[in-house]
Amino acid sequence: MASPTASLNLTGLALTPGAQRSWWLRQALAREGDPAPLPSLASHVNADVVIVGGGFTGLWTAYFLTEARPDLGVVILEQDICGGGPTGRNGGFASGWWDELDGLVTLYGPEAAVRACRAVSSSIDAIGRFCDDNSIDAWFRKAGYMYAITADAHERLSEEMVALAREVGAPDEMRELTPAEVRARCQSPAFRGGAFMRDGASVQPAYLARGLRKVLLERGVRIHEGTTVTGIDGGDRPLARAGGGSVRARHAVLAVNAWATGWPQLGRRLVAWSSYIVLTAPAPDRLKEVGWTGGELITDFRTSLRYFRTTPDGRIAFGGGGGRARRTIDDAFTHDARAVNEAAEGFRLMFPSFGDVPIEDAWGGPIDVSPTHLPAFGRIHGTKLYYALGYTGNGVAPTHVAGQVLADLVLERDTDTVRLPMVNPKPRMFPPQPFRSWGAAVVRRAMIAKETAEENGREPGFVVDQLARMPRRMGYLLGH
Numbered sequence: 001m002a003s004p005t006a007s008l009n010l011t012g013l014a015l016t017p018g019a020q021r022s023w024w025l026r027q028a029l030a031r032e033g034d035p036a037p038l039p040s041l042a043s044h045v046n047a048d049v050v051i052v053g054g055g056f057t058g059l060w061t062a063y064f065l066t067e068a069r070p071d072l073g074v075v076i077l078e079q080d081i082c083g084g085g086p087t088g089r090n091g092g093f094a095s096g097w098w099d100e101l102d103g104l105v106t107l108y109g110p111e112a113a114v115r116a117c118r119a120v121s122s123s124i125d126a127i128g129r130f131c132d133d134n135s136i137d138a139w140f141r142k143a144g145y146m147y148a149i150t151a152d153a154h155e156r157l158s159e160e161m162v163a164l165a166r167e168v169g170a171p172d173e174m175r176e177l178t179p180a181e182v183r184a185r186c187q188s189p190a191f192r193g194g195a196f197m198r199d200g201a202s203v204q205p206a207y208l209a210r211g212l213r214k215v216l217l218e219r220g221v222r223i224h225e226g227t228t229v230t231g232i233d234g235g236d237r238p239l240a241r242a243g244g245g246s247v248r249a250r251h252a253v254l255a256v257n258a259w260a261t262g263w264p265q266l267g268r269r270l271v272a273w274s275s276y277i278v279l280t281a282p283a284p285d286r287l288k289e290v291g292w293t294g295g296e297l298i299t300d301f302r303t304s305l306r307y308f309r310t311t312p313d314g315r316i317a318f319g320g321g322g323g324r325a326r327r328t329i330d331d332a333f334t335h336d337a338r339a340v341n342e343a344a345e346g347f348r349l350m351f352p353s354f355g356d357v358p359i360e361d362a363w364g365g366p367i368d369v370s371p372t373h374l375p376a377f378g379r380i381h382g383t384k385l386y387y388a389l390g391y392t393g394n395g396v397a398p399t400h401v402a403g404q405v406l407a408d409l410v411l412e413r414d415t416d417t418v419r420l421p422m423v424n425p426k427p428r429m430f431p432p433q434p435f436r437s438w439g440a441a442v443v444r445r446a447m448i449a450k451e452t453a454e455e456n457g458r459e460p461g462f463v464v465d466q467l468a469r470m471p472r473r474m475g476y477l478l479g480h
């Protein structure tokens with residue numbers, strides 16, 4: 001094994017994130033023969049449902065709409081290409097919600113919280129079945145999700161998480177791991193004990209998104225890429241306006257994730273934080289050395305979460321650790337070399353034995369952080385506009401739930417899905433701009449500084465500590 005102080009090889013590529021699409025998406029596009037984007041909208045069309053955004057939320061909504069009503073006229077308008085946003089850039093953690101029980105129980109009570117968790121768990125399995133049924137090799141592997149404790153302060157969090165699952169009657173969903181059990185799954189000098197959630201699957205997210213797009217095209221869904229929607233006129237038949245044309249529909253679905261910060265009706269429900277991922281060269285022998293061959297998803301307990309997973313060819317994709325909060329979705333979400341370095345530093349800390357393994361790629365994207373750390377799905381009161389937002393960096397499995405909810409709401413179907421607690425919940429708001437972005441930026445840096453200090457066995461300074469605690473004091477379910 002290499003010495004723990006060995007330096008990390010960052011290639012030039014990694015230092016210029018945003019200069020290209022994510023590695024996942026480049027692979028997926030290459031597998032399709034690098035097709036041209038679908039033609040942008042260039043005329044006026046009528047439809048039953050217009051969906052703005054070709055990420056997982058928009059794609060699953062179209063999927064469930066056409067599953068229920070194959071005759072429905074569905075149009076998707078995507079400013080980039082389908083999967084070009086966070087959907088094709090995320091870590092590929094399709095993870096359960098048993099680690100969200102604290103917030104769910106606080107907001108909705110134990111019974112509804114468990115229903116919500118079971119819905120997300122079912123979605124994980126359903127994603128696997130969707131891949132099988134449609135012959136989509138998206139590397140779906142359900143190997144569970146391990147939480148690793150990396151600081152004293154996190155021991156209590158781990159215990160509480162496990163205890164809460166027991167209290168709501170779901171002891172099998174989240175269980176404690178001793179330090180030896182953690183080491184048996186993955187050895188890192190940074191890991192102590194931990195917890196294990198059995199509902200967790202890894203996917204290659206861009207393979208999944210592009211596979212979904214293909215299925216929709218086969219079903220006759222019209223998709224226009226390179227089409228930015230500049231506004232939607234509400235009313236009885238919403239009109240989505242884009243540069244070259246417009247779509248008049250009976251219902252409109254806003255599936256724009258962090259870009260909702262720019263939509264007046266929804267903007268105060270989220271702040272956009274960035275997250276970045278670095279990807280190593282294949283190193284299957286090193287993975288064997290640290291015993292990480294089971295395919296588990298792994299995270300630590302930081303609010304500025306570090307998350308990491310392996311790929312079938314023996315790479316590690318390692319995310320988080322830094323990032324910024326911003327007012328608009330700009331280059332800071334894709335071109336932030338400091339955030340890449342912070343992710344790389346986290347990787348070096350956790351996996352010193354990979355010191356000479358090159359990092360081959362890096363990319364980032366926006367995360368739509370909600371005041372509750374949970375998403376909300378619903379209809380804007382008095383309109384035919386529907387939305388799903390606030391995934392807070394955990395959307396791969398929940399977007400599958402959102403797709404079912406939005407389809408059922410549009411079709412006015414009275415199902416268990418529309419009775420989930422995150423459907424049309426009481427709206428929670430952040431302060432108005434500019435305080436929202438300034439506050440989010442300051443608090444984000446304070447949380448990172450506090451957690452880094454704790455990890456290094458230092459006390460965070462008074463001001464940093466107070467700032468990091470501010471969201472909880474203001475009633476938001478963010479931070480510890």
Ligand SMILES: Cc1cc2nc3c(=O)[nH]c(=O)nc-3n(C[C@H](O)[C@H](O)[C@H](O)COP(=O)(O)OP(=O)(O)OC[C@H]3O[C@@H](n4cnc5c(N)ncnc54)[C@H](O)[C@@H]3O)c2cc1C
Binds near residue numbers: 086
């Ligand atoms: C680096 C990173 C890592 C992540 N890791 C994970 C993970 O491991 N597990 C997990 O569960 N979640 C993860 N997430 C979060 C996850 O990717 C999202 O929650 C999920 O992709 C949300 O899907 P979506 O369709 O709602 O949004 P998006 O994927 O953002 O799709 C929204 C789409 O709307 C389009 N759009 C926006 N505005 C307009 C407009 N005006 N007109 C037309 N189109 C528009 C955008 O171009 C975009 O394609 C991560 C996110 C990031 C950035």
